[in-house]
Amino acid sequence: MSKYLVNKFLYTIDRDPELVERYREDPRGTVSWWEAERANLLLNCPGAERSTWLEFNTAEREALATHDYVALFELGAHNFLTLTLFIALFERDYEEPLAFQREYAIRLSHWSVPYPDIST
Amino acid sequence: MATVAAVIASTHHPFYYRASTSTGADRPPFADEWVAKIGAFRETLTRARPDVLVMVGSDHFHQLWLDNMPQFLIGKAPCYDANWYNEEREFGLPRMFLQGHEELSGYLLREGMDAGFDLAFSNELRIDHSITCPLITLRPEADLPIVPIYTNIFAPPMPQPRRFVELGRTIREMVEAWPSDKRVAIIGTGHLSLELGGPRQFGPQGPDPEFDRKAVEWISSGDLDSALAQVSLDSLWQPGNATHGFMDFMLMMGAAGAGMKADYSDSLDLFHTMEAYFTWYPEGAAAR
Numbered sequence: 001m002s003k004y005l006v007n008k009f010l011y012t013i014d015r016d017p018e019l020v021e022r023y024r025e026d027p028r029g030t031v032s033w034w035e036a037e038r039a040n041l042l043l044n045c046p047g048a049e050r051s052t053w054l055e056f057n058t059a060e061r062e063a064l065a066t067h068d069y070v071a072l073f074e075l076g077a078h079n080f081l082t083l084t085l086f087i088a089l090f091e092r093d094y095e096e097p098l099a100f101q102r103e104y105a106i107r108l109s110h111w112s113v114p115y116p117d118i119s120t
Numbered sequence: 121m122a123t124v125a126a127v128i129a130s131t132h133h134p135f136y137y138r139a140s141t142s143t144g145a146d147r148p149p150f151a152d153e154w155v156a157k158i159g160a161f162r163e164t165l166t167r168a169r170p171d172v173l174v175m176v177g178s179d180h181f182h183q184l185w186l187d188n189m190p191q192f193l194i195g196k197a198p199c200y201d202a203n204w205y206n207e208e209r210e211f212g213l214p215r216m217f218l219q220g221h222e223e224l225s226g227y228l229l230r231e232g233m234d235a236g237f238d239l240a241f242s243n244e245l246r247i248d249h250s251i252t253c254p255l256i257t258l259r260p261e262a263d264l265p266i267v268p269i270y271t272n273i274f275a276p277p278m279p280q281p282r283r284f285v286e287l288g289r290t291i292r293e294m295v296e297a298w299p300s301d302k303r304v305a306i307i308g309t310g311h312l313s314l315e316l317g318g319p320r321q322f323g324p325q326g327p328d329p330e331f332d333r334k335a336v337e338w339i340s341s342g343d344l345d346s347a348l349a350q351v352s353l354d355s356l357w358q359p360g361n362a363t364h365g366f367m368d369f370m371l372m373m374g375a376a377g378a379g380m381k382a383d384y385s386d387s388l389d390l391f392h393t394m395e396a397y398f399t400w401y402p403e404g405a406a407a408r
Contacts, residue, residue, distance in 0.1 A: 004186055011181055014206055043187060069317075079317030079361050080274065081181060087210055101322040108319035113358055115318060119276040120186055 003076045004120045005054050009034060009064060010072075010081035012043075014088065024089045028065040035061070070107050076116040124295055125303040126168035127400040129339060129372035130161070131393065132177070132253035132309035134211040150390060157388055157397070158257045164384045164399035165258045168305055172221050173259070174228075174295065176269045176288075176308030176371055177250030183242075184270065190240030191279050192287060194232070195247075195268035196225035202247035216252055221265035224298065228267060231294045237287060254309050271371065273310065273364040281351050284367040285344060288374025292402075306375050310368030312336070312394045313359035320360060322392050328359035332387075332394040339369055339398050340385040344378045376400040 009031070013019045023030045040051040056064070063071035067089070072082050083104070091100045136158065139151045182204045184190060202216040225241075232239045247268055255262050269291070272278050288308075295304050312335050313328035320327035338347040347370055356363045376382070377400075384399040 007186060011185065015182075015204070017205065017209075043185060073317065078181075078275070081317075083317035083321070084206060084210065088206065098322050104317075105319050105321045105323070111319050113361075115357070115361055 002054065002056055002060060003078075003118070005039060005056055006060050006064065006072065006075065006077045007081055007120065008039070008054075010077065010085050012038060014081065014085040020085070020088050023085075027067050031056075031061060031065045069104065073108055073111070074116055076118050078118050078120075079115075122295055122298040122300040123303045124292060124306060124402045125170045126165060126305040126307075127292070127372065127376045127402065128165060128254075128258065128305060128307040129369055129376070129398045130254060130257070130307075130309050131311055131395045131397075132250050133390070133393065133395055134207065134213065134249045134253060136253065137214070137256050138212040150388075154388060154390070154395075157386055157395075161384070161386060161397040161399070162258050162260075165305060165307075168399075168401065169303055170264060170305035171302040172224060172267070172304045173255075173264050174224070174267045174269065174291065174304060174306045175251045175254065176271065176291075176306070176368055177248070177254075178273045178310075178365065178368060179270050180248055180250065180274065182248045183246055184272075186275060189272060189275055190270070191272045192237060193240040193242055193270045194225055194229050195220065195245040195270075196222055196229060196241050197243050197245055198222055200245055200247045200266065200268065202252050204246065204248055207249050211249065213249055213252065216247075216255070216262055218247065218255070218262055219265040221267050224265075224300075224302075224304075225267045227298055228269075228291070228294055231297075232287075232290060235290050235294070237290065250309055254307055258307065269308075271368055273367050276353075278353060278364060278367070280353060281356075281367050281370050282348060284371040285348065285374035288371035289377075290374075291371075292375040292377070306372070308368050308372040308375070310370075310372075311362060311365030312369075312396060314362040314365060314393050315360035316362040318361045324391055325389060326360070326392065326394045328363075329389075329394070331359035331363070332396075335366060335369070336385070336387055336394075336396055339373060339396070340382045342373060342376060342378060342380040342382070344370075344373050347373065372398075377402075
């Protein structure tokens with residue numbers, strides 16, 4: 001399990017307008033590029049000081065590569081990070097205000113508390 | 121010594137700015153009632169005539185991140201830029217610029233550590249909507265210096281609820297002992313029941329109206345004993361997966377004082393969440 005790394009992906013994509021669009025258009029390519037080039041960058045440090053050990057497991061990589069926010073919820077990705085990024089990705093495709101957010105809730109409606117643990 | 125001119129606790133709803141400024145077909149049906157309630161709430165700060173605002177909120181994974189996560193942090197900078205790209209994108213919030221109050225920041229850091237809170241600090245902090253939303257509702261001129269205090273209500277493991285209460289009590293005591301003639305308002309925002317990124321999000325009401333009813337009663341009556349007896353880090357997952365923001369309300373109950381009834385309280389049952397607004401006047405009714 002590398003919940004931290006999934007969260008790091010959601011966090012670093014969400015805060016960059018160009019990466020939001022790139023992830024929307026090419027999720028699998030963006031995930032592959034990010035895992036190879038960005039996953040190990042320590043955010044406040046020069047590239048030479050990068051980490052050496054971070055990688056997704058298969059289920060995490062596939063959930064991100066398929067925009068599968070239900071799977072991300074079930075893997076314990078942070079609920080706020082997933083929601084915020086996916087609103088940026090897909091809210092624009094819905095005409096009614098909050099329609100995407102409501103569909104998101106319905107797709108998770110087989111869950112009741114306790115939800116998957118988001119602790120990192 | 122400084123005067124605590126008001127203690128104010130509220131929810132922070134990032135949709136208020138857009139709802140209150142939209143017109144015509146874009147204006148939601150609940151906007152007029154919401155604006156009227158905010159107008160009355162704003163008056164409770166205005167009449168307290170504050171010089172400085174101590175503002176308690178929580179960074180929503182903007183500057184504070186899981187590689188280096190403080191539990192309680194005080195900003196100590198001369199100025200603060202505010203609001204982030206994703207808040208502009210999702211909520212339409214404007215970029216803001218706020219003056220800081222380094223002397224009070226430094227004083228609270230030193231005294232806070234000496235009182236048993238090993239506080240983190242930041243000399244360059246970009247503020248997010250947990251602090252700009254209450255400025256937009258309570259002081260839209262944003263013309264007073266602020267001391268931002270961030271709490272971790274977001275990323276487990278989090279501090280226990282009682283630590284939030286104790287920090288609020290300590291902030292109140294420290295401000296009252298600050299050698300200054302300034303009038304200080306202590307303002308903090310949190311949440312009642314709230315769900316984000318889960319099956320109960322964006323419903324017609326908050327995810328747990330019964331929790332909200334109890335929480336409003338605890339806050340408005342200053343019933344810290346009941347709040348502490350019924351709230352734990354584990355129990356807060358039940359009313360909604362983002363309900364740990366209620367611990368910032370508990371911090372403000374600590375700042376207001378156990379058993380202190382709010383001098384002003386109001387709420388608004390909105391889609392997605394219940395909004396709630398509370399003001400205490402430590403100087404007593406004469407100050408109102």
